[in-house]
Amino acid sequence: MNSSTSSLGSLETSVSQAVIYPSSQHAVLQKNISVHALKVLKQLQNSGYEAYLVGGCVRDLLLDLKPKDFDVVTNAHPDEIKQVFKQCRLIGRRFRLAHVYFGREIIEVATFRGVSSEATVHQTTHADGRLLRDNVYGSIEEDVWRRDFTVNALYYDAEKAVIVDYAAGMEDYHARSLKLIGDPVTRYREDPVRMLRAVRFAAKLKFTLHPDTATPLHDLGNLLVSIPSARLYDEVLKLFLSGYALSTFKQLRQYNLFQYLFPEMDQHLNLADVNFPKSFLLQALENSDARIREGKSVTLYFLMSAFFWEALQVRVINQLQAGETEYNAYQIAANEVLTKQVKVLSIPRRITQSMREVWILQLRFPHCVGSKPYRLLAHPRFRAAYDFLLLLAEAGLADAKLAIWWTEFQVANADTKQQMTQPKNKSKRRKKPKKINNSVSKDNL
Ligand code: ATP
Ligand code: MG
16 A cells, blocks of 8 residues: 545645554454455455445454444445446435345445545535535545544455554554544534544443544534534434443533533533432433343433423423413423424424323323223333333432332232222222322422
8 A cells, every 4th residue: 555645625634554454463353244245345356346344343343342234445436336236226415325235234335535626625615614525536545534533444355354554543442542533623623423423432432532532522512503403313313322321421411512412401410409310310321221231122202201301390390380280381391392402403203292291191100099090001102101200210209109009000910900099098088199209399400
């Protein structure tokens, strides 16, 4: 590999010579690579093209993590890729990619990205430094500098079983250091989502952010305001549903980024005298991560129900004070909280609808007499609402005895169920149903 020079907008990056790591010096095992990805690499190489695995899959293989997918990069242009594979579709308008189909597995094949000439860079960069277009083909020596972190810029040649490293990614891998390629401020300005990716990978890989990569994060969070809410939402899914939500949350807060995703919640977290949300929230995040570790499913709406519980409660109190019924107070508060939030993150309606249900169902748990518990049990959202009740109870925000009652009621046989739902002590004056202490008590806030 020869050395050459490339420019990244205002950034001049001199391309050093690649360091080639033979199989004796790296931990990637061919047996852990998708056979379909290996097939794609082989066919491209047999057709006379260069082809490598790149990005997250190489990094994850090195770390003995299971790659989510296997991305291939090549010097073949999209039309040429299409000629090599029968089951292949070209996708993407801005940057054409090929999808090669093997039954249910899709191998994504991209052409090396190049560096635009100085003139084109000006045309394709927004005034704030954001990249608007990034669609020039290039060579591997150019492709590497388009990538975000050094450990995401390792190329694996399956035929020779070597890792090709231009960006000293292997050193950073050994040091467990997440380091942005190039000048961090320029790279964050080009694409502010890289800030969220920095936190996500630091949490996922248990890497430390390199100081140069970490420092600008504190000040550049407001760049996220320019990112379309749909893209932010996609990133939030990855941030919180990948099994390391707790660490991600802590680091987003640490780097002042959380406020750009969840502004209202961030304000609540900043109130020093409010003890409520932290323990509750940390528990919700920890439970969610634990479920993923146990191979159980997690839903965004459940986690989001916990995220906004505090904001909801404050608004519920206001509504109650204004004379609304508890039910209406919850509906109005939910509308307010969600309307505000979806402006930042375009959370789909089905998710916000489920969040409302989880919240509103909390009002029905204290009604343990007669037919009401049976009806609640049959509600499609019962399970999530019950799990939410357990979480509230665990944090001391709901009646623990009530949580136990519902735990027992679910598994009880028909006779026991009937006994449990009998009105207590008919001779005495009917007691009002016990109220869940989750919402209206100011002591909780
Ligand atoms: P994972 O899929 O496990 O979340 P990944 O590293 O594969 O991690 P992808 O989003 O699938 O992440 O991207 C694949 C590769 O493309 C990355 O490893 C990186 O090299 C490059 N890449 C992705 N997004 C960006 C970006 N915003 N800026 C620069 N390079 C990027
Ligand atoms: Mg990936």
